[in-house]
Amino acid sequence: MLTKLEIVKIRKLLSNSYNPIYLFDNDVDGICSYLILKKHFEKGQGIAANSAGAEGIDPVYLKLIDEERPDLVVILDKAVITQKFIDSIHCEVLIIDHHPLLKLKRVNYFNPQKHKRNVPTSYMAYQITQDSLWLATIGCIFDYYTPDFIKEFKKMYPDLLDINSNEDPGYLTYETKFGELLNIISFNVKGKNIAQSLKQLESLSSPYDVLNQLTPEGEQVFKKYQKFNKEYLKLFEKARKEVDDGDMIVFTYPSMNTSFTREVSNKLNYMYPNRTVIVAREKDNKYVMSLRNSKKNIGGAIKEALINLDGFGGGHEHAGGCSINKKDFNIFISRIKELMK
Known part of the structure; x- marks a missing residue:
């Protein structure tokens, strides 16, 4: 959880930046963190960054950073970041993460574990923006963390989560209509044309845009989800049958x-x-x-x-x-x- 002073510092960095690049983990917490910040500050581009083994973020992204010439690189929800990677970036770096603490120089580093707390990165993105509560809820539940704003989500979307429903993350993921949203987000950062899928996700203003396919972008996001969901369900059924x-x-x-x-x-x-x-x-x-x-x-x-x-x-x-x-x-x-x- 970020302190008030940390929130002010991060807001200032992002508000003053004119061309940020976001490198984020390709899990649902990382994706939602990026979407929350991008939708609020309305600038920059996002990259679902793969890792290169024990070396952390794949150095292939350094070439893209050099080409785009950002004034700020924002790294979200990445567990392993090396000093070598940081030293290869020729602009200011902002890291928001909740994995075990890293010792890094020349960065603006924010991690709730500094305060002996641990919350998902999407929770912190919501602290910073106070926007996109639905995305923050999705990201938190994916990381098996029930946020303190879950009741507000229930009031806003009662057909997705009953006001009296169990708030266990596992239950919410697998026993409610809300749970479908986690795989919708996750499956849209798989396969080809990820940049296009990100733009479509960025355009969504509510979960209904995709669940009810209310917009052309929501329709495309749901279509991609359905394609990958078929593959996932087939593999899951195979795994389930092998359980002894x-x-x-x-x-x-x-x-x-x-x-x-x-x-x-x-x-x-x-x-x-x-x-x-x-x-x-x-x-x-x-x-x-x-x-x-x-x-x-x-x-x-x-x-x-x-x-x-x-x-x-x-x-x-x-x-x-x-x-x-x-x-x-x-x-x-x-x-x-x-x-x-």
């Missing part, structure tokens, strides 16, 4: 054009809250995976299990991700199983 009675669910699948490890692992975690969930996608000579555990610190376990193995990763207390060489996959799984006992 063990304490740990491990589902692997071959490389495909679109990754759904995050979405599949999240839903399996909701359905089987007392188990460790690992969903791993085969990619080249490695496995890229999402890990979940509702009861224990999976983020810390990932770090420990990777010691002396060819891989990298980490995450939050109950959700994380990693990439590991195929040759070390079975060792990693065995270690996670032992650590999660």
Whole structure:
């Protein structure tokens, strides 16, 4: 959670900037954070920034930054940012994030963990703007955080969330009409033409624009969601059928054009809250995976299990991700199983 002084500083940086570039994580919290700020300040362009392994944000984006000549680079919801990456940017840098604290020089760095708090980046974006409450709610619930403005959302959109409904993030995601919005946002930053999809998302003024397809842009966003949702549901059903009675669910699948490890692992975690969930996608000579555990610190376990193995990763207390060489996959799984006992 940002302090009042921090909010003032961030507002000043964004208001005074004439050509910002936003680099944001491509999960729903990161996407919503960008959309909230872009819609409010009405300037700049956004890039769903992929990571380059343990080195953090892929340096390929540095070329684009040089070409666009921004006066401010805004980095949102990225867990790993190196000093080398920062030093390659020749303008002011603003970072808003809630992952474990980083030690970086020459940046404007805002993270609630400085105050021993942790809220999603989309929550902070709403603090800054007091706009787009519906997007902030989506981003927060995706990160399994129920915001203090959830009741205001219910009053504004009673057909999406009943005023007396359970406020557990898992319930809201998988048992209500509201939950569909999370995958609508997520699936529109997959596949091709992501820049076009972002512009369409930026144009939405309410959840009804897309749910009821009230605008041409909302119609296109919903159409793309439907396309990817079919692929996701097919993969999820395959994963569900492979679940046995063990304490740990491990589902692997071959490389495909679109990754759904995050979405599949999240839903399996909701359905089987007392188990460790690992969903791993085969990619080249490695496995890229999402890990979940509702009861224990999976983020810390990932770090420990990777010691002396060819891989990298980490995450939050109950959700994380990693990439590991195929040759070390079975060792990693065995270690996670032992650590999660």
